[in-house]
Amino acid sequence: MVLPVYKASENIDTIREAADRIRKDCIRMSTRAGTGHLGPALSLAEILAVLYKGVMRYDAQNPKWPERDRFILSKGHGCLALYSMLSQAGFFERSLLDEFCSVYDTMLPGHPEIKLPGVEANTGSLGHGIALGMGMALAARIDGRDSRVFVVTGDGELQEGSNWEAAMAAAHHRLDNLIVIVDRNKLQLGDFTENISQLEPLADKWRSFGWGVRVVDGHNIEELLSTFKQVPFVCGKPSAVIASTIKGKGLAIAENKVEWHYKVLTPQQYEELKNEMSLEELCHE
Amino acid sequence: MNEQKKSTRSSFAEALVEMGYKNKNIVTVAADSASRYGDFVKKFPERSFNVGIAEQTMIGVAAGLALSGKIPVVTSYANFLTFRAIEQVRVDIATSGLNVKLIGTDTGFSSAWLGFTHLALEDMAAVRAVPNIAIIDPADAAEAYKATEAIFKYEGPVYMRLRGRKEEPLLPVAEKSFEIGKGQILAEGGDVLIVACGGAVYDSLKAAEILQSKGMHATVVNMATIRPLDEELLMKLTSSIKHIVTVEHHNITGGLGSAVAEFLAENNPDVRLMRLGVKNRFGTAGSEDMLKKEFGLDSESLGSRVERFLKDY
Ligand SMILES: Cc1ncc(C[n+]2csc(CCOP(=O)(O)OP(=O)(O)O)c2C)c(N)n1
Ligand SMILES: [Mg+2]
Numbered sequence: 001m002v003l004p005v006y007k008a009s010e011n012i013d014t015i016r017e018a019a020d021r022i023r024k025d026c027i028r029m030s031t032r033a034g035t036g037h038l039g040p041a042l043s044l045a046e047i048l049a050v051l052y053k054g055v056m057r058y059d060a061q062n063p064k065w066p067e068r069d070r071f072i073l074s075k076g077h078g079c080l081a082l083y084s085m086l087s088q089a090g091f092f093e094r095s096l097l098d099e100f101c102s103v104y105d106t107m108l109p110g111h112p113e114i115k116l117p118g119v120e121a122n123t124g125s126l127g128h129g130i131a132l133g134m135g136m137a138l139a140a141r142i143d144g145r146d147s148r149v150f151v152v153t154g155d156g157e158l159q160e161g162s163n164w165e166a167a168m169a170a171a172h173h174r175l176d177n178l179i180v181i182v183d184r185n186k187l188q189l190g191d192f193t194e195n196i197s198q199l200e201p202l203a204d205k206w207r208s209f210g211w212g213v214r215v216v217d218g219h220n221i222e223e224l225l226s227t228f229k230q231v232p233f234v235c236g237k238p239s240a241v242i243a244s245t246i247k248g249k250g251l252a253i254a255e256n257k258v259e260w261h262y263k264v265l266t267p268q269q270y271e272e273l274k275n276e277m278s279l280e281e282l283c284h285e
Numbered sequence: 286m287n288e289q290k291k292s293t294r295s296s297f298a299e300a301l302v303e304m305g306y307k308n309k310n311i312v313t314v315a316a317d318s319a320s321r322y323g324d325f326v327k328k329f330p331e332r333s334f335n336v337g338i339a340e341q342t343m344i345g346v347a348a349g350l351a352l353s354g355k356i357p358v359v360t361s362y363a364n365f366l367t368f369r370a371i372e373q374v375r376v377d378i379a380t381s382g383l384n385v386k387l388i389g390t391d392t393g394f395s396s397a398w399l400g401f402t403h404l405a406l407e408d409m410a411a412v413r414a415v416p417n418i419a420i421i422d423p424a425d426a427a428e429a430y431k432a433t434e435a436i437f438k439y440e441g442p443v444y445m446r447l448r449g450r451k452e453e454p455l456l457p458v459a460e461k462s463f464e465i466g467k468g469q470i471l472a473e474g475g476d477v478l479i480v481a482c483g484g485a486v487y488d489s490l491k492a493a494e495i496l497q498s499k500g501m502h503a504t505v506v507n508m509a510t511i512r513p514l515d516e517e518l519l520m521k522l523t524s525s526i527k528h529i530v531t532v533e534h535h536n537i538t539g540g541l542g543s544a545v546a547e548f549l550a551e552n553n554p555d556v557r558l559m560r561l562g563v564k565n566r567f568g569t570a571g572s573e574d575m576l577k578k579e580f581g582l583d584s585e586s587l588g589s590r591v592e593r594f595l596k597d598y
Contacts, residue, residue: 109570111399
């Protein structure tokens with residue numbers, strides 16, 4: 001057993017601070033750039049904070065450390081949250097966040113790219129992450145590593161058939177080092193998932209595909225932490241965590257609103273919310 | 286210059302609603318976002334379907350509808366419509382020449398900061414590799430409207446490229462009719478022939494003005510249909526003009542530049558050709574203007590590249 005290089009913290013307050021920081025960073029970065037998928041990033045804050053602060057093993061100073069756990073943001077459009085979390089975890093300087101969608105050829109574009117330290121795969125086209133994760137999980141098995149692979153998908157994203165092809169294959173290969181977290185925020189681009197193409201009963205679907213399944217509150221840090229500690233839920237089966245979340249969580253005007261899929265605050269709105277939400281200066285010179 | 290502005294996407298949606306009233310067989314199939322159809326979904330809910338985020342299924346369903354006499358329209362970000370679903374496009378639609386209208390949006394540099402998953406710079410190449418599908422890349426919103434009307438009068442599969450939601454200036458040209466397979470001469474001059482399509486036409490015209498001010502005279506053709514290519518027009522123009530430049534917001538492999546090069550190599554090799562566009566690389570994050578500059582496709586870069594081409598050869 002390799003010792004974790006990143007010392008996982010079980011300090012709930014530390015994790016909560018990281019999640020708050022994610023929210024504030026997402027709001028600030030997207031307002032500065034005048035673009036970004038804000039709603040989809042805000043539902044991810046606790047999931048990412050728990051994974052990076054309390055669960056995953058990695059070495060930010062050595063991002064390619066072979067024994068690390070892998071993380072794939074299959075819903076790549078949620079990258080604002082990932083960028084903030086990776087900077088908090090020490091993969092790059094915090095000042096780089098200011099480049100989000102505002103500098104030509106930035107390492108922080110509208111979907112994550114592997115050129116940014118800490119990003120494990122190029123995503124942005126939905127429905128790719130589970131298969132990518134399965135490949136990494138297979139490689140870990142071949143190499144005899146106990147690395148685990150965490151993949152976050154959207155819920156609407158699960159309408160892509162490729163996810164279910166990979167889900168079936170991963171179960172067949174008994175990849176219990178593969179964990180999929182579904183950001184179940186009930187909304188997709190154009191409407192609620194259940195108004196577009198019904199996903200429920202979602203937990204049953206995963207179970208019937210041969211996965212161990214837990215349904216949790218995706219904003220409850222204690223619950224997320226204790227859930228991730230129990231993976232694999234069933235020995236020999238990949239694990240699916242359906243995390244119930246709120247799209248736009250933490251930004252009142254955006255919560256649960258379809259139009260906030262791809263919308264950002266105006267600088268004026270930002271100023272108005274700054275004190276109440278204790279946000280940073282929009283631009284620090 | 287006439288600085289009226291409009292997006293190709295909104296023009297398409299308006300024309301689609303008009304056509305929807307005229308032809309009850311027109312149906313739309315969406316993969317999540319139905320906003321690209323504008324008011325069509327509200328006006329004709331019984332003829333509008335959403336299959337969820339599932340582009341391959343969207344194409345398959347459209348093919349089934351077409352096999353049953355309907356005229357389906359499908360839309361998505363161009364890359365997900367073409368690359369993601371190209372097998373469905375090829376087998377389900379193209380092999381039987383089904384009457385399906387494929388509308389790829391956010392092409393060229395218009396998805397800007399979204400990066401290379403969304404920047405559609407090879408979509409025409411994917412579709413051009415598949416036989417049977419007409420390919421249209423309208424130059425501006427006015428042409429997108431007319432092209433939308435035209436694709437419904439045309440029987441068979443069509444791939445039409447649109448750009449984003451951003452309003453773009455309309456071309457400073459008098460109204461002309463749009464016909465599938467016909468290029469349009471927008472400016473005349475004997476020194477160089479600039480053949481452009483889609484979002485590249487506007488800057489090509491501006492580049493021609495710059496050249497004009499330096500005493501070089503360009504003929505500018507809006508080649509809105511990439512397939513079938515207006516070979517007759519190319520033959521006619523290249524009988525007198527020997528310097529040809531193609532301009533596209535697309536990879537120079539597989540798009541307009543390729544189509545023109547292939548035709549001229551076999552039919553009129555007695556010319557010099559320069560293909561301008563994206564050369565064997567992916568797009569990256571940047572504003573549309575930054576990307577155009579980076580790839581040398583803004584009007585100024587175009588002007589100087591054409592000038593150099595005329596001087597060097
Ligand atoms: C293959 C593919 N099709 C379409 C899109 C466009 N798109 C981006 S986000 C999105 C909705 C995603 O919804 P969901 O998975 O529920 O994620 P959320 O934003 O709710 O977190 C769509 C359709 C895409 N990026 N990739
Ligand atoms: Mg969702």
